[in-house]
Amino acid sequence: MKNNILIIGGGPAGLEASAQLQRMGYNVILIERSAKLGGHLAQWDRLFPDRVPADEVLGGLLRATEGVKCFTDTDIRAINRLDKSYNVRLTNGITVLSDAVLVASGFDLFNAVRKEEYGYGIYNQVMTNADLEAYFKTGEDKRIENPRKIGFVHCVGSRDEKSGCRSCSKVCCATAVKQAIEMKQAFPQAEVFCFYMDLRLFGRHYEDLYLEAQKEYGVRFIRGRVAEVSENYDGTLLVKAEDTVASKPLKITLDLLVLMAGMRPSASVKELGEHLGMMVEEDGYFAVRSGIAAGQRSPQPGIFLAGAATGPKTLPETLADARAAAMEIDRYLTEIFPDAKNYKQLVKERW
Amino acid sequence: MIYEGKQKIWSEYQKEIPDDHYFYVRSCIRQSFFPASEATFLDITRNALGKDIFETEHHTTCGGIAYHSDTIPQETVMTIIARQFALMAKHGYENYVCSCITSFGLYCETMETWREYPELEAKIRENLWRSCKLEFAKPKFLVHASDLIYKYRNLIAAQAVRKLVNVHTGEPLKVVEHIGCHYSKMFPSKGVGGAEYPYVLVGMIEAWGGEIVDYPERRHCCGFGFRQYFIKGNRGYSLSNTHKKFESMEPFKPDLIITNCPGCPYFLDRWQYVIAESTGKTYGQDGHGIPALTYEEVAGLVMGYDPWDLGLQTHQVGVEPLLDKMGVEYDPAKKYLGMNGKDLGAPAPCSCLK
Amino acid sequence: MVDFGFGLVPSSRINLDLFDSEKYEQLAEMEPDVRICMACGSCTAVCTAGKFVPTSLREAIEDIKNAKPDKALQMLESCQLCGKCSMVCPRGINTRHLILSISKVYSEK
Numbered sequence: 001m002k003n004n005i006l007i008i009g010g011g012p013a014g015l016e017a018s019a020q021l022q023r024m025g026y027n028v029i030l031i032e033r034s035a036k037l038g039g040h041l042a043q044w045d046r047l048f049p050d051r052v053p054a055d056e057v058l059g060g061l062l063r064a065t066e067g068v069k070c071f072t073d074t075d076i077r078a079i080n081r082l083d084k085s086y087n088v089r090l091t092n093g094i095t096v097l098s099d100a101v102l103v104a105s106g107f108d109l110f111n112a113v114r115k116e117e118y119g120y121g122i123y124n125q126v127m128t129n130a131d132l133e134a135y136f137k138t139g140e141d142k143r144i145e146n147p148r149k150i151g152f153v154h155c156v157g158s159r160d161e162k163s164g165c166r167s168c169s170k171v172c173c174a175t176a177v178k179q180a181i182e183m184k185q186a187f188p189q190a191e192v193f194c195f196y197m198d199l200r201l202f203g204r205h206y207e208d209l210y211l212e213a214q215k216e217y218g219v220r221f222i223r224g225r226v227a228e229v230s231e232n233y234d235g236t237l238l239v240k241a242e243d244t245v246a247s248k249p250l251k252i253t254l255d256l257l258v259l260m261a262g263m264r265p266s267a268s269v270k271e272l273g274e275h276l277g278m279m280v281e282e283d284g285y286f287a288v289r290s291g292i293a294a295g296q297r298s299p300q301p302g303i304f305l306a307g308a309a310t311g312p313k314t315l316p317e318t319l320a321d322a323r324a325a326a327m328e329i330d331r332y333l334t335e336i337f338p339d340a341k342n343y344k345q346l347v348k349e350r351w
Numbered sequence: 352m353i354y355e356g357k358q359k360i361w362s363e364y365q366k367e368i369p370d371d372h373y374f375y376v377r378s379c380i381r382q383s384f385f386p387a388s389e390a391t392f393l394d395i396t397r398n399a400l401g402k403d404i405f406e407t408e409h410h411t412t413c414g415g416i417a418y419h420s421d422t423i424p425q426e427t428v429m430t431i432i433a434r435q436f437a438l439m440a441k442h443g444y445e446n447y448v449c450s451c452i453t454s455f456g457l458y459c460e461t462m463e464t465w466r467e468y469p470e471l472e473a474k475i476r477e478n479l480w481r482s483c484k485l486e487f488a489k490p491k492f493l494v495h496a497s498d499l500i501y502k503y504r505n506l507i508a509a510q511a512v513r514k515l516v517n518v519h520t521g522e523p524l525k526v527v528e529h530i531g532c533h534y535s536k537m538f539p540s541k542g543v544g545g546a547e548y549p550y551v552l553v554g555m556i557e558a559w560g561g562e563i564v565d566y567p568e569r570r571h572c573c574g575f576g577f578r579q580y581f582i583k584g585n586r587g588y589s590l591s592n593t594h595k596k597f598e599s600m601e602p603f604k605p606d607l608i609i610t611n612c613p614g615c616p617y618f619l620d621r622w623q624y625v626i627a628e629s630t631g632k633t634y635g636q637d638g639h640g641i642p643a644l645t646y647e648e649v650a651g652l653v654m655g656y657d658p659w660d661l662g663l664q665t666h667q668v669g670v671e672p673l674l675d676k677m678g679v680e681y682d683p684a685k686k687y688l689g690m691n692g693k694d695l696g697a698p699a700p701c702s703c704l705k
Numbered sequence: 706m707v708d709f710g711f712g713l714v715p716s717s718r719i720n721l722d723l724f725d726s727e728k729y730e731q732l733a734e735m736e737p738d739v740r741i742c743m744a745c746g747s748c749t750a751v752c753t754a755g756k757f758v759p760t761s762l763r764e765a766i767e768d769i770k771n772a773k774p775d776k777a778l779q780m781l782e783s784c785q786l787c788g789k790c791s792m793v794c795p796r797g798i799n800t801r802h803l804i805l806s807i808s809k810v811y812s813e814k
Contacts, residue, residue, distance in 0.1 A: 113359070116547040121356035191726060211796075214741045218733070220770060223744070230567035231352055233602035238567040243719055245744045246767050252721035587711040594713055628707040702707070 002027040003333050006088055006096055008272065009104035010070065011039025012061060012315060013307025013322040017102050019064035020326035026333070029096050030065070031074040033268065037062060039106050045136035047315060048171075048178040049205035057315070075268075079275045084343055086302065099337055100302050100329045103286065104322065105272055107263040107308035110157025110165065118153065118259055123231045125254070128156075128261045129172070132179055147190055147255035150183050151239055152176045153226045154196040158262030167283055169262030170312040173200045176260050177213045184217040192219045193252065195226045195241050203314065224250065229257060263312040276303055285311045289351070296325035301347045302337075304329055352565060357548050364545035368502045369492050374444035375406040376435060378451030379416065381613045381645075387662035388647040389450055392496055395650055400506055405442055410435050415453035419577040429471070430478045432461050437479065437487035447490035448499055452612035455495040456533025459541050462489060493541075495534060497611035497646050501543055501551045504558035512655035514560030517606070518678035523562040524606040527641075528552035529596075529619065531612025532572050546570075552609050555646055559653050561607075568599035574622065575614035593622040597634045597641075604636075607673055608643040619643035624667045627704035638705040640668030652679060659685055669705065723772040728810060732769070736806040738798040742766045748790035748800060754783040762790055762800055765807060774811040781808060 003026050007014045010032030018028045036042055038061075044054040071092055079101075080087040088096045112120040112128050120126045127135075127143050135141040154176050158169040173196065180192045194213075199221065201210050213219040224241040232238055236253050243250045265284035273280045278298055279287040286309050289297040296304045306325035307318040336346045377389055396402045413435065414428040439447055449455050465472035479485050500507070515524045530549040535542025544550025547570065553563050574592030579585045596619070610616040623640040627633045635641045643666070644652075651661040658679055663670045664686045674681055689695045733739055746763050754760040760783045768777035781804050791800040 113356070116360060116545065119356075121359070122353050122548070124353065193721075211741060215737065218740055228570070230569070231565070232567055243767070243771060246719065246764075246771055248717060248719045248771070250719035250721060250771070583711060586709075587714045590711065591714040591716070595716075625707075625709055626713075629709055629712055631706065 003099040003337070004029060004085075004097060005100045005102065005329060005333075006031070006086070006098040007102045007104060008076065009039070009106050009307070009309070010034075010037040010072065011104060011106045011307065011318075012041050012058075013104035013106065013309070013318045013325075014039075014102070015061040015065050016319045016322035017104060017306055017326050017329075018068045019061070020323055021329060022065070022068050024326065024330055026329075028068045029098070030068050030070045031076070031090060032070065032072045033075050035073050037070060037072065040109070040130075041315070043130060043133060045133045046178070046182070048174040049203065049209045051178060051182070076272070076275055081277075081300075084302065084337060084340075100304065100333060101276070102304045102306055102325055102329065103272060103276070103278075103298065103309050104306045104325075105266045105268050105286075105309045107312065108266050110163065110169075110261040110264050112156055112259045112261045114163055115156055115160075115259070117228050118156065118226065118257070119229050119231070120259055123229060123237060123257075124235060125231075125237050126229065126257045126259065128259045129175055129179065130261065132183075132258050136182060143256060147183075147187060149252070149254045149256075150180075150187075150190050150192050151226070151237075151252070151254045151257045152180055152192070152194045153257065153259050154194065154199075155225065156259040156261050157264065158260075159197065165262060165264060165283075167312065168200060170200070171314055172260035172262055174203065174206050174209060174314075176258075177201070177206075177209050177219070179258065180219045181209070181213050181217050184213075184219065192217070193254075194219060194221045195224060195239075196221060197223070197225050203316075222250070226257075263308060266309070269309070276300060278303065283311070285309065296321060296328050297351065301351050302332065304332075360548050361544045361550040364540060364543065364550070366494075366498070366541060366543060367492065368494050368498050368543075369446050370402075370502070372403045372444060373405065373446045373448040373494075373499070374439040374442060374490075375404050375496075376410050376413075376447070376449045376451075376454065377406070378449075378454065378613050379412045380617075381450055384613060384617045384665075385645050385648065385662055386665060387651075387660060388645045391647040391651045391656065391661060392450070392500070395507065395647070395654065396499065396503070399510055399654065400503055402503075404448070405444060407438055407442065410438055413449075413451070413454040413457055415451070415457045416577065418457060419453065420581060421578070426471075426475065426478065428457065429461050429464075429475045430482065432458060433475050433479045433487045434483055434485060436489060437483070437485040439490060440486075440488040445488075445491040447493050448496055449493075450496045450613075452495065452531030452534050453614075455493075456531075456537055458490075458493055459538050462493065463538065465489070495551075495611065497534075497551050498543055500646055500650055501554050504555045507650055507654060508558045508560075511559060511653040513653055513677055513679070515556060515607070515649070515653065515677070516560050517676045519676065523560055524673075524676065525564045525604060526556045526561040527564045527566065527569070527600050527603075527605040527608045528556065529569070529573060529608060529610045529612075529615050529643075531610070531615055534611060552611055552646060555649070556609065559649070564600065564603040564605045566600040566603050566605075568596045571596050571599075573610075573612070573615040573618045575618050580614075580618070589618065590622050590625060593618050594626055597623070597626070600641075601634055605641055606676060607649070608641055609646055609649050610643060611646055616643045616645055620667050624701060624704050628701060631703055633704055635668070636672065638703070639672050640704055642666060642668050642670045642673045644670075652677065657681070659688070667704075719771045719773075721772060724770070725772070725774070728774070729769065732806055732810045735810065736799065736803045738796075738803055739766060739769070739806075741796050742798060743796060745795060747793040747795065751789045751793050753785055753787050753789060758783040760784055762804060765804075769807065769811070777807060778811055 007030045075091045077089040224244045226241045228240040230238045288294040306322045414431040417423040418428045535546040539546040574589040580589045620643040687695045749761040765777040765780040
């Protein structure tokens with residue numbers, strides 16, 4: 001008999017895990033709250049470090065999930081734990097009896113309006129990383145009209161306890177460098193400035209991207225967090241930061257400011273956590289079972305976690321996490337789940 | 352500038368301001384800087400709007416100037432404040448309104464400190480009993496007098512005889528608002544509109560027909576800074592802060608600056624004179640300055656008070672261009688007449704500032 | 706004019722609006738390595754002159770980018786061109802050539 005597996009979230013983690021589990025012969029049901037599969041990947045134009053089109057990556061993920069039962073515009077209404085399985089009622093009226101559940105609820109982009117001093121939604125020439133990706137995709141944004149001086153602000157809603165987010169979002173530094181290069185390619189006459197606290201270019205090829213931005217595109221990196229933005233009489237922006245290397249406050253007039261909004265736990269975490277009886281850590285992300293080797297197991301037997309549901313991750317990390325989750329689920333469904341007699345004991349020993 | 356974006360922020364920073372029954376405390380320096388502002392506040396709230404605003408001659412300074420100049424300990428300041436609260440309770444009030452921003456900030460800071468360190472509140476209670484044989488109750492609502500005028504802004508507009516409009520062009524006057532640092536920078540949630548985009552004065556200007564000028568250095572301190580001004584050696588630094596603000600607002604050609612702090616209107620006014628007389632630069636039209644008024648003075652003007660009764664002759668920057676724009680009638684001959692028509696004498700003319 | 710015994714204080718703030726990009730491009734053409742400095746400070750740590758007189762290539766590069774070329778020249782005035790900085794630069798900047806290029810481009814008024 002094929003086991004039913006419910007996957008919550010149709011972003012890269014959910015899609016990749018669906019494809020892998022289906023290949024293993026499981027019966028996968030994927031639900032997605034929004035109208036479209038793909039999560040944030042569907043909103044992005046190109047991906048760091050190699051600037052491959054996001055569409056290509058997403059297309060590959062979607063092709064691999066052919067045959068998976070996908071329900072978009074669908075949420076969980078209620079969930080009950082039976083002896084070993086979960087009885088899940090969905091908002092589309094369907095009830096699924098699921099032997100394992102994978103939570104791939106992803107992340108939300110930080111709402112940049114909350115950094116009041118940056119004036120997103122107030123000053124005309126302030127935009128976010130997501131807005132800029134949308135511009136790259138469509139070529140349209142009324143804020144972008146041959147800008148001569150462009151600034152990028154790293155760590156917007158990341159490493160900022162006042163914004164409720166102490167941790168690093170991992171992807172913004174590389175995204176900022178990538179977008180800085182892309183803007184320079186689109187507007188070769190423009191001067192581009194990146195305001196950072198630490199450049200966290202940890203991944204393979206990331207440092208190359210940074211070097212390329214400096215060497216080939218003359219992007220200027222200023223170590224200091226932007227502290228205040230205002231609008232000048234002519235509509236340009238007055239931006240204040242400290243150049244902490246020079247130990248001096250600094251000001252610059254810019255035509256465009258791009259805020260690198262970081263990752264926040266998905267708004268669905270709270271509700272899902274209540275439905276599933278799962279712990280959320282202080283940072284707002286789901287807790288894994290325990291310790292460094294717990295991998296993708298949640299504290300609840302039969303419930304697994306993958307992707308940004310357990311904290312900020314890059315896309316390759318998310319995909320690797322999803323594959324690992326598929327392996328874990330397979331192990332659970334073959335080694336623990338079928339043994340009805342010893343199930344509880346096995347959970348105790350091996351979960 | 353996207354106005355709706357600001358409205359969203361404003362809607363998140365709305366504090367509860369009771370409609371009536373307040374215990375009022377004055378500011379130490381406002382009475383000499385702007386002699387009619389507090390009297391105008393009481394006249395408008397009590398007589399024009401019929402509100403119950405109580406004051407007693409037994410209240411003292413809050414100790415804020417000494418506190419911010421680092422000359423008295425925090426516990427002493429807190430005991431002074433506890434005594435004011437005791438007077439409020441004694442007269443049967445729960446709502447506390449203060450005229451001064453420094454006081455407002457200090458009251459907020461004290462209440463917040465007591466909330467976090469109840470043992471300190473207990474100690475102050477003991478201090479007050481030992482020193483004055485008084486017991487205090489904390490105010491249920493603590494507001495600044497500008498919060499109250501903000502609350503009453505539409506009632507004032509309903510009784511206004513004129514608007515903040517240039518009668519010659521029909522255009523709204525361009526108004527710069529300047530909030531005292533200690534109004535909301537320390538506790539953004541305690542100020543109407545928060546600290547980045549404060550709404551308390553903007554609300555008045557909108558209700559009274561003016562147009563707000565949002566210039567880049569609007570959040571910058573006026574330069575008072577207590578020690579920065581008190582010591583002559585630091586005054587150049589105080590002056591430079593004010594200068595920075597004026598350079599930033601200049602392209603917007605404001606007709607008027609409205610403020611809610613004791614120090615800010617004083618420095619935004621007097622330093623214009625010093626900048627003009629030491630560098631030759633003026634910021635108003637044709638060699639004039641930009642009048643910097645208190646919110647009570649602006650309320651008084653729209654309600655038809657005589658400008659000399661409002662004490663506008665005590666400002667360094669001449670207010671006549673503003674009065675002419677607003678169509679306020681005034682008698683130039685009476686500008687320097689005091690109570691009972693006594694001639695106070697005109698100040699020596701400035702060489703640069705008209 | 707009246708002397709009040711105090712007056713406006715000059716601002717020490719960096720004003721990037723004053724940055725001369727034309728001149729900087731001239732320098733970058735002569736020595737492209739100016740673009741790739743990460744401000745790690747290795748050059749300054751080993752500088753022969755820097756222990757005795759204010760000398761720092763890291764700071765000079767920073768000064769140029771912060772629209773303070775005169776300060777940059779001062780920072781390099783006492784350089785002895787010993788070449789120790791080129792040995793330690795993690796990005797392999799041709800420091801000697803960069804120092805000479807800065808002096809050349811920015812000494813021309």
